Amino acid sequence: MATSFQSALQNLRETKVWKSIFRRGPANTNRTRSLAIFGNLFLHWMPVKVREKSLRMRASYYLGSISFILFIVLFVTGIFLMFYYHPAAPNAYRDMKDLQFVVSNGVFLRNLHRLAAHLMVFAVFWHMFHVFYRGGYKPPHEFNWVVGVLLLLVTLFLSYTGYLLPWDQLAFWAVTVGTNIISAMPFIGHKVRFLLLGGNIVGENALLRFYVLHIVILPLFAFVLIGIHFWRVQKDGGLTVKPKDEDGKE
C-alpha cells in the first residue's frame, strides 16, 4: 500500500505538469532536495537545517510566529468584515451595529478581529523587547532589526487606521487627537495632517483614506516586509543568538 502510494507519487512527480509547476523532477538526491527548497517561493524561507535549541520555548517564546499567526487571523477576519462594511458616514457606524444586531456571528467576527489586533500589537512589542534584550540587533542581524522596526511601525499604523473605522465617538476623538499631534510637527505638520485626513477635520474623506490605508497599503507593506523578515532570519543564521555573539566577538 505504502509502496504503491509512493510509486504513484513518484510517477506524479515525473509528469510534465508537476515539473512545470515546481521546476524540478523527483527530489531523490540531497542536491535535488535542496534545489526543490530553493526553487520554491514559500519553502525557501525555511532553513535547510534547524538547531533543536532554537525550537525551545525559551529561545523565542514563539513571539514572531504568534505575531504572524495573529496577522493571518486579522487578514482572514478582515476580509469577512469587508463584506459588511461601507467606508462612509453614517453607514460605517450603522454597519458596526448591524454586525451586532443582524449578521450571524457578527459580534464574534468583529471581536475576533479586534482582539487579534490588540494581541498583535502586544505580541509585536514583546517580540521586539525580547529580541532587543537578547541582543538580536547585533551583527549580522542589523538589517533584519531595522526591518523588524519597520514592521512594528506598520503594525501600529494598521492598528491606528483600523481604530477610526467603527466611526464612533471613541474613534473620532482618538483620530482627532492623533492627527492634531501630527500637526505639531514643525513646518510640514499641517500639510501632513491635511494629507492624511483629506481635509481639515475628521470627516468622510478621512474615513475613506484610513480605510484604504488599512485594507490595501499597509497590509501590502506588511506582507512584503514579513517576507523579507522571515527570509533574512534564515539568511542571517537562524533565530537564536549564539552565546559567543553576546560577547560581541564573531
Add this chain to the structure above:
Amino acid sequence: MPAEEMGKVTDRMRFVFAVSSLIFLAVLAISPFKDYRREWKQYKRSYLRFAQGRPDTKRLTADYSPDIDQIWLPGMNLVDRCTTCHQGITQASLADKSVPEPFRVHPPIPHNVREWGCTICHRGQGPATEVAEAHESTLAWEQPVLPTHFIQASCGTCHQSDLPQTPQLARGRQLLAELNCQGCHKMQGIDRPAMLGPDLSSIGTKVSREWIYKWLKEPRTIVDKDGNVTVNGYETQEEPRMPKFRLTETEIRALTAFLSVQKARPFAPYKISPAVVATWSKNPELISQGELRFRQMFCSTCHSLAVTRAGETKLIGGDIAPELTKVGSKVNPGWLIAWLRDPQAYLPHTRMPRYGWSDEDLYKVTQYVTTKLVDSDLLSGVPKLDAPADAEIQLGHRLFAEKGCASCHVIEGLNPQKDFGPDLSALGGKNASELEFGTAKIPHNLVSYIQAKLEDPVSVNPAARMPQYTWNQADLDAVTTALLSMKGAPATSALQNLVVPRKEASFRATGSFAEVYERYKCYTCHKFNGYGGDLAPDLTYEGSRAQRQWLVEFLKSPQTLRPTLILRMPQFNMSDKDAATLADYLSMVMQHPAVNPAGVDAKQFTPAMATLGKQLYEVKYQCQSCHTIGGSGGYVGPNLNNAGGWLTPAWIEAWLKNPQALVPDSMEPRRNFTDEEIKALTAYLMTLRAGIQPQKTASNTRALAWGHGAGK
C-alpha cells in the same frame, strides 16, 4: 525536556494536543450557539407557538418568516426592526389585554405603522434586535424609548399646530407661552405673549415698597385653609405667573428700592364729583351697591376672587386677568381710580378694556374694592423700609437685569440681557450625557432631568438663575411633554417635509374700527379670522350671522345672557357711536363667503310658511329638545326667543343646510331638510321677536389661551 527527546512525539504531547483541540472547538462553538439563542429568535419562536394556540392561526402567521422583520424608510433615514419581536402590531385580533407583550396590536392611531415606522414616535434604537439595546439607554445609544405618558411630545415634533388628540401637549405649549418661558429661553413654535409681566415703568405710583417686598418674598397672596400660601388645589387652572426667585434680604431691599422709584408716567389724579361723594359716603348701601356694580359689569369674566365656602377656598371668575382678592391692600386708591377710568394711560398694551364710567359707579366700585378686597395681615411680615438710598437703587437697577426680571417686565430704558437662559429649541432630542445632573439623585435620563429642573432648578445646578415655579403634576407633565417635542431642526429633508407648520393667524383691524377694537380689546375673548382668544364666540362670520341692529343693541347692553355661564361679556357702557362703529364693521367685513345676507329677502316669507315651519320645529324635528323659545325647551343650543331679531335669514338658511360648513365644530346635528322645509323653518324663526334678547352665548367656555389669545 532533554535534548535528545526533542522532536519525538510522546503520548503526553498527544494528550495535551487532543485536549487543547477539543477546548478550542468548544470555544469556537460558543458563538454559533449564542447566535441560535439570540433574543429575537426566541421571540420569533414564541410568537409561532402563541399563534398556533389561537383560532386565527392562519391569519396571524400569514406574514411569518423566521428572519428579522424590518420597516425600512430610506428617506427618513430609518430602519426599524421592532416588528421582529412586536409581531402582532397590525393584527386587530390581538387587542385584548390577555395577549402577552410584545405581541399585542398597536392602539389605533391616524398613521399607518408600516408607513411611518416606530422610532419616529417612540424613539429607542430601531435597528437593534436586543430588548435592552432597543428600549433603553445603553453604552452606545442614548435615546431610550419615550415613556408612553409623554408620547404626545412626538406628535408635536411634526405637528406644530395643536391637535385635538393631544391635549397634554397643547396644555404644555400653552403654559410655556403663558409663563413666558420665551422671555429667557429660545424655543420654536411658542408665541411670546404680547404682555409678558406687567410693565413696571411706573410701578412706584401703583404700589408701596412694602408690597413689592412682600411680593418678591412670596409672589402669592392667597392662603388656603391650613394657612399655606398656595393656589394649587383651587378649582382653577390659574397660577400666579410670577415665579419665586431665590433672593437674599439685601437683594430684595435693593430691588424694592429700585422699583419703588419707577414713576415714568405719573397718573393724573381724578377727583370724583363732591356731590356724588356727599350723596353716597354716608349711605350704608355704598359697599353692597359697589359689589353689585362690580358683578353687573362682569369684572369676574376676567378677574377672579377667592371665595371661602364651607371651609373650602375657591377662586371664582376668569383667569385672563389677575385675581383681585386682596387688591385693596395692594394698590394706591388714587391710582385705582385713574386706572379704571383709563387703563391704557398706565399700560398702553393692557387687555383691560376702557369702560365708560359714571362718577357714581366709579365711587361705588372703588369704595368696594378698597374696603372689601383687603387683608390687613398681608404686609405683616414686612420689615420697616425707609426711603430708598441711592446705593440700594443702583444695586436694584443692576439686579433687575441680572436676575432676569427684565426678561419679563418692561422698564423704560432698561434692556433685558440677550440669551439669558439656554436655547431650548433642541432640548427634546438631547442625550443624557449632554445634560448637567449635578449631585441630584435622579435617574440620568432626559425626562427626569426636565422634571427635576422644572420642579427645583437648583437641584441639578446650584448656580441656576432659573426661578422656582409651583406646578401640579398634570401641568408639570404637560410642560415636560411640550419641551420633549422640541427636537430642533429635522435631520433630513424627508423629516423636514413631515413638519406640519402652525397656521399663522393674522387679523389687522383698520380705520375707526381699529381704535374701538383696541379700546375694548375684543380679541382678548373673541376670534377674528383665527386671531384672538377662544373664550367667547368666534366673530369671523358675525356679519353674516347677526343683524346689524341686533349687534348695536347687544354691544350697548349685553346683560341678558345664558344664566348657566359664569364668564360673560362685560358691560362696557359703550357709547352709541362706538357700538355703531363695531356693528358696522362686523356686518360689512366679517362675512362668510358662502352666505350673502342680502341674498334672502325676508319679504318672501308668508304666514303659511311660518305655520308650516312651526309645525316642523315642534313636531317633526323636535328642535325644542335643545333650543328654548318662550321659556320652554332645552339649553344645549342657543335660545331662539329673538331669532327673528337676531339672525339674518340667509344665515339661517345656510345654517340649516349644513351647520358644520359654517362652524366646523358645531354640535348642531345636520338634518337633511328639504329646500321647502328650510324655507318654512326660516320663515318661522324670522317671526320670533322678543325685544332685545341676545341669545347666542359662548359656545366654548374653555379657559382662554394666553398664547393664542390677546396681544399683537
